[in-house]
Amino acid sequence: MNSHLLDGHYRILKVLNDEEKGKTYLVEDVNLPGSQFIVKQLHSASSNPQALTILRRLFASKAATLEKLGREHDQIQKLIAYFQDNEKFYIVQEFIPGDPLTDKIIQDQPLKEDEVISLLSEILNLLVIVHSYGVIHRDIRPANIICRESDKKLVLVNFGTFNEVITNSVDHLEYIPIEQVNGNLKYNSDIYALGIVAIAALRGLPAKEISTLQSQKNKLTGEIIWCNKNLKLNRKLVKVINRMVRFDYRKRYQYATEVLDDLNKITNVDRDQQKQYQKKLLLVLMGVAGCITLGFGAWFWKLPKPVSDAQQKLYQEAVNKYDAGNYEGAVEDLNQVIELDPQNALAYNRRGDAYYRLGDYEQAQADSSQAILLNPQDANAYFDRGFAFSELGKYKEAIADYTQAIKLNSQDAYPYYGRGLARSQLKDNKGAIGDFSKAIALKPQYTEAYLQRGILRRRLRLREEAIQDFDKVIKINPSDAKAYYHRGLTQLINKQKYAALKDYTDAISINPKYIEAYLNRGDVYSDLGDNLEATEDYNTILQIDPKFIAAYIHRGIHHFSFGDYKGAIEDYTAAVKLDPNNIVAYNNRGNAYLELGNKKAANQDYSRAIAINPNNALAYYNRGVIRTKQKNKQGAIADFKKAAKLFQQQGEQDSYQDAQREIEILKNKSAPAPTTRPKSGKIEKN
Structure with missing residues (x-):
């Protein structure tokens, strides 16, 4: 056995464990004489080729994360390497004497x-x-x-x-x-x-x-x-x-x-030792919430502590509660700190952050404003108020705050990222892409900035550039399910359905409760005619969240496409029970009733959709179809005219021409049943 080399260069010195699921060896790297490592062999629970492909990606993703973790702290065992041999997976770990x-x-x-x-x-x-x-x-x-x-x-x-x-x-x-x-x-x-x-x-x-x-x-x-x-x-x-x-x-x-x-x-x-660990935690957290915490945390460790021991203790208790996710408790303690010292800018800043986490953006904005008033040179306060303004929909005010934060600290990537988000909301696409790019230049591993830039590029039809951004996120963090999901959306726009399926599957493998990924994968399966696979994805969503309306609607569309009109009606009815004002559900259910010959029920559903939203072009068009079948010529013409006007306003040229065609047929008194009708129902996908 000792003559066998694992992965070509690990010589087995000793079998440490031999179990059914795999073995553990003490090995030596023949290229590094005297070096010892632990190698764990893991048997796959499945031999299915597709399952193995998914496992291989997951294995690499998890290994990459553990590699980073081992480098972060010397009291965490380092993962040295990983490899696969047939259906067996191997990890090479640091040997700890x-x-x-x-x-x-x-x-x-x-x-x-x-x-x-x-x-x-x-x-x-x-x-x-x-x-x-x-x-x-x-x-x-x-x-x-x-x-x-x-x-x-x-x-x-x-x-x-x-x-x-x-x-x-x-x-x-x-x-x-x-x-x-x-x-x-x-x-x-x-x-x-x-x-x-x-x-x-x-x-x-x-x-x-x-x-x-x-x-x-x-x-x-x-x-x-x-x-x-x-x-x-x-x-x-x-x-x-x-x-x-x-x-x-x-x-x-x-x-x-x-x-x-x-x-x-x-x-x-x-x-002091505990503070260092807390500071370490703050430094490793990323994303919007992470960078807010980072800003506050970094500021806290640099500024002088509150004057009295009582204030310091109370403030520290608030910080501990905040770090533990007890934001209500943090607010209560910070209220007392501010009562003892109304000039404590730090306490206002931290309380504003806690209010932000609680969803009270008005109070978060007010506290950040007070912190700015007490310390106009604090870039973090402007940064945090910018996020509060963004949540309140005040994007111009948010942009002004991010810009001020950048003036005070031009090397901080986070305000650029925040300003990019706000600018994208105001359709300043060029400015937003510039901000995301600047954030990336300052922080090359900033995955959220790559992700948001990729999403924006996709909206601008810069699809190849968008895919490059998502590729970069995946390279930095192979466990980022959102990157696979958004790359899948982009692949689908490029009509690469099988590539999209693969990305959605990877996203689901990383996050088994990723509802949007199941929804989009189900749609792709449905388009490909894979009935069982599509149904399974929609069913899985409803197991995760029985009140997820879009799943009922998408499953209804799927049933409709396969001629199961009764099944479609059941799904649309379930959607209506959850949301009595869901126009898509009424419109689509009307289509299903129409296919079954129930004109009265179809007419009621289209009329209900119109009552909810008088600008719903599709409902007018479909009701025009019903009225044509009912020999109600004037009513049908009125509906098609309204539909044509709305379609034209909405830029839906093909549907506009369909409506105009039906009007001409009716005016010529031939009045056959319409042969074309815009596809109904599939909800917009992000």
Whole structure:
């Protein structure tokens, strides 16, 4: 076996694990004598060629993300390389000399409180970074926490990302919360697993004994009962761990920063170290929300702290609540800070940010304005007010604020991005593209700027340039589902249906709940005549969101195209129940009734569509068709004239000519049933 080289240059030194789903080896790179690595072999759960193609892309995408993550922090195991051999996938990981936590958790030899708090703090700080990358570890347990030999620091290893993607399996159920078992993974699923590790350490329970916790639950609440009278523990620590392992993930801590905050209240953990981790988190978050947080965070660490200790403590509590997503709590604390010091520009700025997250854009704008009044040189305040103005639809005011932010700090990419969004709303396409391009020049890895520029270029029919932008996003971040989706839209406009299908499928593989991708893929399948595949996509949407009206309408159009008029009527009726003013549903249902010969019901639906929107050209045209069949010549001519006028105003030349043709036929008294009718119903796609 040792003579066999994996990927041509990894010599197997030792088999560390041999399981049905794959093997784990200790290897040496023959090109780097003396270097040792861990190689994990994963067997695919499927041998279907199409499934393997999707898995291959997902595998590469997940690996690329973990590569970045390993470079971010030296206490996160580095992913060195990855490759595929037939239906087997391999990942090459850093070898960490040291002892797993399993060697430290020995039966009936519990760790001390301070040791467990230190363990929790160290791993939670790593989870802050991990989760900020959109990654969930999935397999936190003592065997995957290594005490590094060189410096005794804890290292997080063996991310479970690939297990669930490639092997479709979930192992070590004693550490896994119920939502993860059910496939509804959450960030705080990692917090649950770490809580179980803490309980094992405090109780002295080795791995084989952890399963006993599952039988020690409160019969009424289902919560784990682990702290007996013999354990003399700090009640606050017990309270923290209990909240970490709550059965219902909604009642658990939502963020690692929340747990850290409560642990810090128990002990005198060095706050400076904690601030560095929080700052790290702020620096890695991207996008609109990320750059708002970044702006505030960067400003906070540079400015002097509030004068009094009470204000500083209160402000820090607000920051912690904000970082944990408790924006209401942050506002309450910041109200007190401002009451104590009405000149605290920083507090106004942060409160405005919290209001923004709560959707109160008027108050966000007011707070940013006050921050500007107190500190006119703060670029971040102008930047944040710009976003508030944008949400309020005041794009000119937003552009003025972004421009001022740029004047104060011309090297910041984010105001250019924000101004680009506002300019695109005002149809200043050239200016918007210029701003997105400037943001990209300042920040070459700014995926959101590439994405928005690509969307704008597609609208301007610069399709090849748009695809180049989406390609760039995917190259930077292969896990960006939106980039695949928008590239798919562009491919479809270029009549590349199969290329679009592939992109929609990739988007869905990355985000299995991407409703818009299912909707568009279903439409493409329908156009290609793939009845079952299209129906499955529409059905999947309605499983995800039973109230998603567009899915009923698109499925109705699909049924109609295959001659299933009754099925179409059922779908349009469901859409009308959800939205009694949905014109598309009435219009399309009228078409289906017409095909079944129910002229009365069709006429009622078209008339209802007109009553809702008197400028709906298609409804007038279709009612004209009905009136023609009913020998109502004058009524039909009136409807076709109205339709023709509206079609002409809307620039729909072909439909305008259809209406004019029907008018001429009726005026010549030949009055045969119209042979052409504009296609009805497919909603506009973004």
